[in-house]
Amino acid sequence: MTRKAVPPAASAIRRRAAKLWQLRLYVMDQTPNSVAALSSLRRLCEQCLKGHYRIKVIDLLKHPQLARGDQILAVPTVVRRLPSPVRTVIGSLADTERVLIGLDLRAAD
């Protein structure tokens, strides 16, 4: 999803969005929490980082060895790999405000 341009409204967002955001979502199969987290994350990213993000979903049931690398304990977990520093938010991402704080992703509105 590496698309260029599409100017955002606020300048702050533009600065942040200048780079590509790399997000990883660690889930466990199709648990309700996992499903909810993925849809929440997609929704938020579309709102704030349209076109400047990539979400990689990792199913720990299939790749248990990957849990160690990003220090995963809880499921679901979102890890912001880029831009650095690494930031982590856990849970079904039901609380949008917390997700925005956690990922340092101020809402465009």
Next chain:
Amino acid sequence: MLLGISNLRMKTTKKRGRPAAAPAKLLPKCPTGIQGLDEITGGGLPRGRPTLVCGGAGCGKTLLATEFLVRGATDYGEPGVLMAFEETEAELKANVASLGFDLAGLVRRKQIVIDYVHLEPGQIQESGDYDLEGLFVRLNHAIDSIGAKRVVLDTLEALFAGLRNEAILRAELRRLFRWLKVKGVTAVITAERGDDQLTRHGLEEYVSDCVILLDHRVNDQIATRHLRVVKYRGALHGTNEFPFLIGAAGLSVLPITSLGLNHKVSNERIGTGIPRLDAMLGGRGFFRGSSILLTGTPGTGKTIIAANFAHAACTRGERCLFFSFEESPDQIIRNLQSIGLRLEPFVKSGLLRFHSARPSLYGLEMHLATMFKDIAQFRPRTVIVDPITSLMDAGTKFESKAMVTRLVDYLKAQLITSLFVSLTQGGHALQQSEAAMSSLMDSWLLLQDFQGNGERNRVLYVLKARGMAHSNQIREFLISSRGVDLVDAYIGPSGVLTGSARAAQTAREKAEALAGQLEAGRRKRELEGTRQALERQISGLRSEYEASAVELRQIDEQVRTQTRLLTTGRTELGRLRQADISAVAGARNGTVNRRGA
């Protein structure tokens, strides 16, 4: 919808067929390999169940858990997983390397997996519902990757600092412990000691099979670690508090009350290096593998006897380990050279090894642990501790006795002859100060000072020697440039004489003997003279006697001649007068008789 959690459970259920999880009549135990802990727990931790190890900071929780894993991998062929929440893999490896554990090597050989869980408090944002499936996945993956039988979670409580939702956390912890049981691994979970409960976050609520409490406290400025098995479901266990050591070879619990007295003994006797002392001990010295206590006041020559003992052992070609807590090895070697005892060649040839350390260098536990390690490494036949008393000052009375008990027991079990030098204070060797220790010893030599005559002399006697005939005599202990010797002390009406008094007494006796000899010679000569005089007299008398005998014979001859002449004269007359011969003869006889009268 199929949940991930139940999926994972299905995975574990498949692997449940292993024997570890199979219920047995007796609770199966998992040996920890930690010295003493298996004795207290009657064989180890409950197999296939979690055990909680709790205690304050710095009391050795991580170490106990790590040793459990390392011993399992090296001694029992059971791979293990170490999930560390506080220390990184590199830190852990470095920390236990000082204890001789090659954690890095075990990890390389896939016998141990270390998974460091990094949790920065406040760094993780929580939004909505979650579970700790990630932790389960990691643990499960680590266990399955090497077929682990043992798991350590150190310190699980870090989760409480990292995660805010305690309700979820507690539910997940409960699930985790259940899951560990199902998985059939023997787990050790460490936890910080709480104020009014065993653990700060009440983990004991979830782990109900075995709880071990560690404690580190200071008595008389000496810090000692203690271990207590608070709970062990379904098994007998020692409930006492046991001191334990963290030494260079890992943890070692001192279960004094459970030490068995069943070591084998030897009938072999070994010399002490002092022939006269051997003679006092039935002529053959001490039993091999026995423990000998050598007590004495300062300056009575304890170290010298000990060094002789070491010298004798090395001369026999046996290794000897000399623990010196007062003098440096060089000093001992130099000092003993002055009495003609050369230890240096043995040090060079590797038969004799010194281990010198100040007693105050570290606590009693550390000393004991280092000694154990040295003994295990060097495998000596003889061990000398000089002096044990200064070492005992490093701990409380009870601890010291426990330590000596353990040391003696350890040495006896390996048939190592041990000589403990003990310093007694005061002018006289008091026996009560060693009363506690002496009961552990097989033989007891006492060195003592005798003062008098403006001098001080050393005496030695055998206070006890179990199982062998020994002299009850006090011997004077002499130290000269030619070595040491024991001589009979003079025992006379005025008591025991030693030193110059003994020498004076000997001289006096010698003089008296000499005078006696002279007197006897004089009398002998006198008598000889008398005898010779008598003999002379006898020969005089004899010559006189012989002279008179000659005279007698001459007289007889004279008489006979006269008679004959007379008779001849008469006969001649008779013949001349024509007389009867017989009448003449008769007349002649009568005439003679008349003349004789």
